[in-house]
Amino acid sequence: MSIWTKQGSLAEKFWQHGNAGFPIYDMHGHMGSHNAIYFKRAEAAEMVAHLLRAGIRRLVFSHHHVLFSAAFRNQQVWEICRSFPDTLRMYVGINPHYPEIIKEDLAQFEQWRPYAVGLKILAGYHLINVTDQRYEYALQFANERRLPVLFHTWGGRGGYNDGPSMLTLAQKYPGITFFIGHSLFGDWEYTEKIIKETPDNCYLELTAIPGELGYIERMVELVGSTRIIYGTDMPWFDEFQGLGGVLSAKISDTDIKNILCDNVERLLGQDW
Numbered sequence: 001m002s003i004w005t006k007q008g009s010l011a012e013k014f015w016q017h018g019n020a021g022f023p024i025y026d027m028h029g030h031m032g033s034h035n036a037i038y039f040k041r042a043e044a045a046e047m048v049a050h051l052l053r054a055g056i057r058r059l060v061f062s063h064h065h066v067l068f069s070a071a072f073r074n075q076q077v078w079e080i081c082r083s084f085p086d087t088l089r090m091y092v093g094i095n096p097h098y099p100e101i102i103k104e105d106l107a108q109f110e111q112w113r114p115y116a117v118g119l120k121i122l123a124g125y126h127l128i129n130v131t132d133q134r135y136e137y138a139l140q141f142a143n144e145r146r147l148p149v150l151f152h153t154w155g156g157r158g159g160y161n162d163g164p165s166m167l168t169l170a171q172k173y174p175g176i177t178f179f180i181g182h183s184l185f186g187d188w189e190y191t192e193k194i195i196k197e198t199p200d201n202c203y204l205e206l207t208a209i210p211g212e213l214g215y216i217e218r219m220v221e222l223v224g225s226t227r228i229i230y231g232t233d234m235p236w237f238d239e240f241q242g243l244g245g246v247l248s249a250k251i252s253d254t255d256i257k258n259i260l261c262d263n264v265e266r267l268l269g270q271d272w
């Protein structure tokens with residue numbers, strides 16, 4: 001037991017028993033191989049085994065092959081989810097370069113529930129801006145049905161400054177629940193603005209943040225723990241690294257539970 005772990009805390013409970021005593025929701029995952037990296041586990045069965053080891057109740061993911069190729073389709077991802085109904089849920093991956101596929105897939109969205117939870121938009125990787133009209137069909141669709149949409153976002157200069165466009169979108173589509181992937185990493189001005197200047201429809205998602213000392217504390221201070229959700233980008237990052245970062249953050253146990261569990265249950269309920 002670390003001398004820094006508070007007695008009776010959630011962190012202590014987790015280190016001792018391997019679970020926090022409540023369900024944990026990882027709202028940002030992927031699946032499948034990727035040309036940029038070797039993954040220890042990237043297929044459904046081995047990923048699910050690892051999720052269960054870490055006490056994750058649900059992983060909501062988008063498949064790499066859907067995002068980066070037209071040959072693999074969301075329908076196949078739905079089939080994968082059906083094989084692991086207790087653990088896997090999907091974001092329908094949106095590739096803006098294939099408008100016909102977007103229409104075909106979204107026409108099936110209702111049939112893919114409850115496995116399909118929302119949409120995933122990866123504008124930076126597809127080399128267009130998130131405000132580009134090629135996203136409009138999908139965003140309107142999500143707006144009308146009040147769906148969550150997970151966006152890959154990043155802060156900083158150059159092509160990775162997503163704050164201003166995300167703010168514009170979140171104001172334009174109040175029906176969408178915006179999951180701000182990577183929390184506009186490092187852009188503190190817009191991290192605060194996106195929560196305070198939008199109609200309660202934005203949540204900061206933590207992927208890549210738990211590895212940075214002091215970031216979670218600062219986010220909780222800026223916007224409060226009820227507007228932050230947990231995610232890992234699994235298999236890019238490991239569940240235990242993500243959970244360790246959240247459990248070790250110098251925030252209250254109520255804040256930790258909000259981030260890992262309660263905010264998602266408040267949004268989506270317990271039965272999804």
Ligand SMILES: [Zn+2]
Binds near residue numbers: 028
């Ligand atoms: Zn991702």
